[in-house]
Amino acid sequence: MSRITILLADDHAIVREGFHALLKLQPDMDVVGEAExxxxxxxxxxxLHPSIVVMDIxxxxxxxxxxxxxxxxKAPETxxxxxxxxxxxxxxxxAMAVGASGFFTKQTAAHVLPEAIRTVHHGxxxxxxxxxxxxxxxxxxxxxxxxxxxxxxxxKLTSRETEVLxxxxxxxxxxxxxxxxxxSIKTVEKHRQSLMEKxxxxxxxxxxxxxxxxxxxxxxxxxxxxx
Numbered sequence: 001m002s003r004i005t006i007l008l009a010d011d012h013a014i015v016r017e018g019f020h021a022l023l024k025l026q027p028d029m030d031v032v033g034e035a036e037x038x039x040x041x042x043x044x045x046x047x048l049h050p051s052i053v054v055m056d057i058x059x060x061x062x063x064x065x066x067x068x069x070x071x072x073x074k075a076p077e078t079x080x081x082x083x084x085x086x087x088x089x090x091x092x093x094x095a096m097a098v099g100a101s102g103f104f105t106k107q108t109a110a111h112v113l114p115e116a117i118r119t120v121h122h123g124x125x126x127x128x129x130x131x132x133x134x135x136x137x138x139x140x141x142x143x144x145x146x147x148x149x150x151x152x153x154x155x156k157l158t159s160r161e162t163e164v165l166x167x168x169x170x171x172x173x174x175x176x177x178x179x180x181x182x183x184s185i186k187t188v189e190k191h192r193q194s195l196m197e198k199x200x201x202x203x204x205x206x207x208x209x210x211x212x213x214x215x216x217x218x219x220x221x222x223x224x225x226x227x
Contacts, residue, residue, distance in 0.1 A: 004051045005032045006051065006053075011036050066166070081120050112129070160191060161191055165195055
């Protein structure tokens with residue numbers, strides 16, 4: 001039986017260490033790498049080709065949803081299991097929209113993680129028990145009422161716009177953003193202008209608030225810098 005190779009992506013070392021220790025005990029699993037931010041997760045996923053990436057949503061430099069989107073575009077055979085402190089419908093819907101195979105909340109008992117990984121590895125979808133129960137209830141209510149279920153969809157931005165939004169919200173100046181993304185300052189300015197027009201938001205503080213509300217960054221992880 002082939003072993004399941006796993007990449008852990010979370011900006012908290014203690015979370016990675018805990019999951020690594022748990023998965024090390026599984027006879028059919030190997031943790032082949034760890035990433036502390038979304039950009040590193042993208043790089044390692046394309047280099048190591050793990051079976052599964054356990055991906056946190058709120059990470060520096062590139063959030064987990066955008067990292068998922070870019071990984072699956074280049075390595076569609078990889079399965080992504082989203083890990084988040086939040087199990088709101090909006091987060092779950094967005095994770096499924098970018099191609100994730102499952103959604104696991106940090107509040108879920110740790111022993112469920114190996115089950116989630118095996119489920120996703122076998123080509124099925126996995127949700128934390130509380131989320132699965134809520135989804136079943138929504139489906140039942142939708143069927144009984146005769147109304148189609150309404151999906152929550154966040155505002156769609158391009159991958160590059162999402163990357164720029166995150167770096168702006170993290171307090172990076174245009175010059176820093178350009179260096180990180182290997183593009184010109186002029187191109188960064190163009191993307192910032194496009195973001196403001198699409199979102200009808202006209203200052204950095206507003207973009208930051210939007211990034212927080214959309215789950216691109218966490219409230220505690222930003223600082224606002226106008227440039």
